[in-house]
C-alpha cells in the first residue's frame with residue numbers, strides 16, 4: 001500500500017524522485033512554491049518549461065529537476081478559487097490524478113505534493129486537503145508510487161493534513 005505522509009517544510013529540499021509544482025497556465029514561473037522551485041532548479045528549468053507550450057488548468061506536465069535533489073518536476077496547474085461553483089474541486093483533483101499518471105510514466109517511487117491552489121489561488125485549505133488525500137488514495141496504488149509526501153509550508157496546513165490522514169482508515173484487507 002502507498003504510504004501517505006504529511007511533513008512541514010520547503011518542497012525544494014526533498015530527496016524524492018519527483019516534486020510537484022503549483023504552476024500557472026503559462027508554466028513560465030511565478031511566486032510562491034513556483035518561484036522557489038525555479039530558483040532552486042536554476043535557469044535550465046525555465047528553458048525546459050518554455051518548450052512545453054503552457055498547460056491547461058487541472059493538467060500537469062513533466063520536466064527534469066535540474067539542480068534540485070528531485071529528478072523530476074511535475075508542473076500542475078490548479079484552479080483559481082471562485083466560490084466552488086466553477087468546477088474547482090474536479091480541476092484540483094485532476095492535478096493530483098495527472099501527477100500520478102506522470103509518476104507511472106516516469107517510474108517514480110517517491111514524490112511530494114505542495115498544497116496546490118491554497119496560496120495565491122485562495123482554494124480553502126481544508127477542502128483542498130480532502131481532495132488531495134482522496135484523489136491520491138484512489139490513484140496511488142496503480143501509479144506504482146510507494147511514498148507520497150504532502151509538504152505543508154506552515155503549521156496550519158500541516159495540522160489539517162495530519163488530522164485528515166488520521167481519519168482516513170486504510171482499506172479492509174481481504
Ligand code: AR6
Nearest residue numbers: 010011022024030031032033034036117118119120121153
Ligand atoms: N514549499 C512547499 N510549499 C510552499 C512553498 C515551498 N517552498 N512555498 C509556498 N508554499 P502558491 P497556488 C505553499 O501560492 O495557490 C504562483 O505565482 C503555500 O504556502 O505557491 O497554486 C504560480 O505561478 C501554499 O500552501 O500556489 C501561480 O501563478 C501552497 O504552497 C500561482 O502562484 C500553494 O501556494 C499558483 O497559486
